[in-house]
Amino acid sequence: xxxxxxxxxxxxxxxxxxxxxxxxxxxxxxxxxxxxxxxxxxxxxxxxxxxxxxxxxxxxxxxxxxxxxxxxxxxxxxxxxxxxxxxxxxxxxxxxxxxxxxxxxxxxxxxxxxxxxxxxxxxxxxxxxxxxxxxxxxxxxxxxxxxxxxxxxxxxxxxxxxxxxxxxxxxxxxxxxxxxxxxxxxxxxxxxxxxxxxxxxxxxxxxxxxxxxxxxxxxxxxxxxxxxxxxxxxxxxxxxxxxxxxxxxxxxxxxxxxxxxxxxxxxxxxxxxxxxxxxxxxxxxxxxxxxxxxxxxxxxxxxxxxxxxxxxxxxxxxxxxxxxxxxxxxxxxxxxxxxxxxxxxxxxxxxxxxxxxx
Amino acid sequence: xxxxxxxxxxxxxxxxxxxxxxxxxxxxxxxxxxxxxxxxxxxxxxxxxxxxxxxxxxxxxxxxxxxxxxxxxxxxxxxxxxxxxxxxxxxxxxxxxxxxxxxxxxxxxxxxxxxxxxxxxxxxxxxxxxxxxxxxxxxxxxxxxxxxxxxxxxxxxxxxxxxxxxxxxxxxxxxxxxxxxxxxxxxxxxxxxxxxxxxxxxxxxxxxxxxxxxxxxxxxxxxxxxxxxxxxxxxxxxxxxxxxxxxxxxxxxx
Numbered sequence: 375x376x377x378x379x380x381x382x383x384x385x386x387x388x389x390x391x392x393x394x395x396x397x398x399x400x401x402x403x404x405x406x407x408x409x410x411x412x413x414x415x416x417x418x419x420x421x422x423x424x425x426x427x428x429x430x431x432x433x434x435x436x437x438x439x440x441x442x443x444x445x446x447x448x449x450x451x452x453x454x455x456x457x458x459x460x461x462x463x464x465x466x467x468x469x470x471x472x473x474x475x476x477x478x479x480x481x482x483x484x485x486x487x488x489x490x491x492x493x494x495x496x497x498x499x500x501x502x503x504x505x506x507x508x509x510x511x512x513x514x515x516x517x518x519x520x521x522x523x524x525x526x527x528x529x530x531x532x533x534x535x536x537x538x539x540x541x542x543x544x545x546x547x548x549x550x551x552x553x554x555x556x557x558x559x560x561x562x563x564x565x566x567x568x569x570x571x572x573x574x575x576x577x578x579x580x581x582x583x584x585x586x587x588x589x590x591x592x593x594x595x596x597x598x599x600x601x602x603x604x605x606x607x608x609x610x611x612x613x614x615x616x617x618x619x620x621x622x623x624x625x626x627x628x629x630x631x632x633x634x635x636x637x638x639x640x641x642x643x644x645x646x647x648x649x650x651x652x653x654x655x656x657x658x659x660x661x662x663x664x665x666x667x668x669x670x671x672x673x674x675x676x677x678x679x680x681x682x683x684x685x686x687x688x689x690x691x692x693x694x695x696x697x698x699x700x701x702x703x704x705x706x707x708x709x710x711x712x713x714x715x716x717x718x719x720x721x722x723x724x725x726x727x728x729x730x731x732x
Numbered sequence: 733x734x735x736x737x738x739x740x741x742x743x744x745x746x747x748x749x750x751x752x753x754x755x756x757x758x759x760x761x762x763x764x765x766x767x768x769x770x771x772x773x774x775x776x777x778x779x780x781x782x783x784x785x786x787x788x789x790x791x792x793x794x795x796x797x798x799x800x801x802x803x804x805x806x807x808x809x810x811x812x813x814x815x816x817x818x819x820x821x822x823x824x825x826x827x828x829x830x831x832x833x834x835x836x837x838x839x840x841x842x843x844x845x846x847x848x849x850x851x852x853x854x855x856x857x858x859x860x861x862x863x864x865x866x867x868x869x870x871x872x873x874x875x876x877x878x879x880x881x882x883x884x885x886x887x888x889x890x891x892x893x894x895x896x897x898x899x900x901x902x903x904x905x906x907x908x909x910x911x912x913x914x915x916x917x918x919x920x921x922x923x924x925x926x927x928x929x930x931x932x933x934x935x936x937x938x939x940x941x942x943x944x945x946x947x948x949x950x951x952x953x954x955x956x957x958x959x960x961x962x963x964x965x966x967x968x969x970x971x972x973x974x975x976x977x978x979x980x981x982x983x984x985x986x
Binding site: 383384386387559562563565566567568569570571573574576577578580581582583584585586587588589595599641 | 784808821828836843
């Protein structure tokens, strides 16, 4: 068991709290940067999908995991990012200009939605976000001049300074670098006043307000950052799937994103990544399994959403803290071995919040 | 002009007059205690000061300024911090993070710079941290610094909530039953701290409390409420011996 000796306040601000961080995250970085050399195109593509999901999940984590506002409409932000990016590309805007604009557009839409939505709480906000996603899907279908409507829209491979990114591994690196930058951004938010305000709004709006935190503003900012990150993921996703159609960004994708962060572990950056890995590879596994399974089961419509639902329910019942929470428990077990107490993580709800307002 | 003043404050919930024409004023540097049986309207007054409820009638003035209509998130900026009767801490965060959240109103760094976390943001963070450490020192909380609130016992949480309010660096501190749920020893400590808050930090305290030993020990003046109305005001002794107060608690003819 490691006992940290703290001599400097900066130690609590730094990302790498001790040498273990440097070693393990260094190893992880080396792993993801070297991965394309060891893998064939199929698996590089699967990894790229996981990274894009992780980015979208990270976006949703900001609003749902950190700020406590459950959104069932984040596929819509992916759609906005994807279509904006694809449309700008057809207008001749270069890749690295178009992508930030797409993210920003998505962010601004998120902000505009959040201004009225931040007055709602809980289930009502979730329903509003769901309605918003349906509206966006309809807009995509009917705004044929830009989106191609139901015919869909082909997306060309990205052009970087006159060089066409055609290989899977090249695109993998673009996505990877953008994901790492986004993670750093989110970690920065978490260690600054804005991030703390988000956690405060999540845990108790009433006391956040009494401490001078502008609750509505915090929620709006959370939506802005969240939608921008998810929009960025959408823009990257556009190249990945190479063909956009309205049903790509339907309610199923929204549920999948939410599933990801719940299964991964709500309220942590790790959770978004673990969730993406799990769900991303689950998709791959399901598609491989379909070949083995008897056709009566394998070709069953709704197999994927059904499985997702089962997984979500199992996690909520048995491990509400997700994969990351489970890992933390396991790590504590190892660190304290053989002195781990079985109920270390049991919580009793002893203090009722009776005089809660709202 | 008093430091803090409540004038003819009234609020009804449907047919129930929770607070009915309450008047009182407190001076800077005072510990002013409100007592009264359950349902007397004490917490309701606090919630009106915090702007969680809007009063039907009356005014709240702080340093001569009318703050009745102020937004709930403006109250801390004006210089009033509070604790809650049932503890409203951010349970999934550590003690340190909770206290740092209390520094919110002193944060001047724009959001865009927080995203980049430039050296200026770091400097500001370190400054907040120093202030927070002062409070941790003051309340002797160092032992629990990195502990999540959910893992801590009730008495410690009570102290942390007081600490979080102190991190706001208010001029007026509202304490809603600071000693409820504490054992006699912790209650005694709470009395010392309230004294220190008044004398060393120069913060005025408006407090709701049932524990009469604590009330006697720290209060400069006491106000007794019953059914939303003021029934007595004066020193702790005067109020306790007032026939209406005795009647309110024990029943019988006033």
